[in-house]
Amino acid sequence: MFVHMQPIAAIEQSFVDELASLYDAEEIRQLFFLLLEDRLGWSKRDYLLRKQEHLDEQDIHWLIAALSSLKKAKPIQYILGHAWFMGMKLAVNESVLIPRPETEELVQLIVNQHQAANKPLHIIDIGTGSGCIAIALKKALPQATVYALDISPEALRVARQNANDQSAAIAFINADILEWDFAFQETQAFDIVVSNPPYITEAEQSGMHLNVLSHEPHLALFVETSAPLLFYEHIAAFALKHLRPKGDLYFEINRNYGQAVCDLLRKKGFQHIALHRDMQGADRMIHATKDNN
Ligand SMILES: C[S@@+](CC[C@H](N)C(=O)[O-])C[C@H]1O[C@@H](n2cnc3c(N)ncnc32)[C@H](O)[C@@H]1O
Incomplete structure (x- = not known):
């Protein structure tokens, strides 16, 4: 999948593009940061410093699965558990x-x-x-x-x-x-x-x-x-x-x-x-x- 070769900032952009009909841009960023915090233990600051890095494949799959659930309007709490x-x-x-x-x-x-x-x-x-x-x-x-x-x-x-x-x-x-x-x-x-x-x-x-x-x-x-x-x-x-x-x-x-x-x-x-x-x-x-x- 193309996202594997992209830096994490590009994954964030996929979230913004694909969830635009459900949430406003700020809400989408908050959801994205909650996922990063839960999965990687990253703060918002970590993200800003590291957004050009590449994640490993399992983390990318997890984020893409979360995006697909969010597109079905699943609340973030159920995704995180x-x-x-x-x-x-x-x-x-x-x-x-x-x-x-x-x-x-x-x-x-x-x-x-x-x-x-x-x-x-x-x-x-x-x-x-x-x-x-x-x-x-x-x-x-x-x-x-x-x-x-x-x-x-x-x-x-x-x-x-x-x-x-x-x-x-x-x-x-x-x-x-x-x-x-x-x-x-x-x-x-x-x-x-x-x-x-x-x-x-x-x-x-x-x-x-x-x-x-x-x-x-x-x-x-x-x-x-x-x-x-x-x-x-x-x-x-x-x-x-x-x-x-x-x-x-x-x-x-x-x-x-x-x-x-x-x-x-x-x-x-x-x-x-x-x-x-x-x-x-x-x-x-x-x-x-x-x-x-
Ligand atoms: C509005 S939720 C409240 C859940 C939790 N107390 C809270 O505040 O987040 C209502 C709860 O009542 C339960 N419930 C629905 N009908 C019921 C019934 N007839 N007898 C007992 N519990 C019932 C539901 O399963 C649900 O867990």
Whole structure:
């Protein structure tokens, strides 16, 4: 192939030319640098100093394979096999959602509200995916006993691997939260229930980027347009039964349904319902507490 005889700068140019319909030039360069960093351990500066050099054949093949995946709109995190979340390098594949910065904000909210007390909390993360929320909470609140639930056995395999890699002891549960009354015994009580459930309606798909739509698991993303609050309804009912009195419920939410989720929680009798915005200014998190009974 002609690229074997070309310096690495020419490979970068192939990236710029061939990905132009999907990304702008700056995004393409960032993707290229992420690949070089991961494969060769090069910084941007290394690249600038060495861009007239020739790579060995295996590295070139790897970069060309990555380019071909990027052309199919595969997210860079799935190509590299990892994503960063709260300073942790977590394994990801197409059976788990790529952890998002908004979700780091949800974890930070919980940590801010509980770290100082240093109590042996019982926490459950519902719809754990890569395990990002559960693992980050266990690391920030090491006294806690953390459970993490997902319907997807493939997602739980990734989450288990991540928990092992991060030396975070977490109890994983394979269950459908829409049928939670079968999976939980009367006696189980939690101090914190947290969830970032599927919350994008099928009607919202049209505005989404191809790399999310074609590669991220639809099981993790979508709810029927006719029932946008389905998961919130079920998880709130679970929380009413399984939170201790004054226990905390935390949700990540669809920015368009902040008030609707607050109303739902109010109707169910939750108290101190607070809607929080993310760094983009969008309604993104809700915190509520169960009453004293
Ligand atoms: C939006 S993703 C969140 C993943 C991860 N917690 C995060 O924040 O990146 C929702 C997760 O819920 C899981 N899920 C979907 N339907 C479910 C159900 N009925 N019961 C339990 N988990 C479910 C999906 O497999 C997915 O991992």
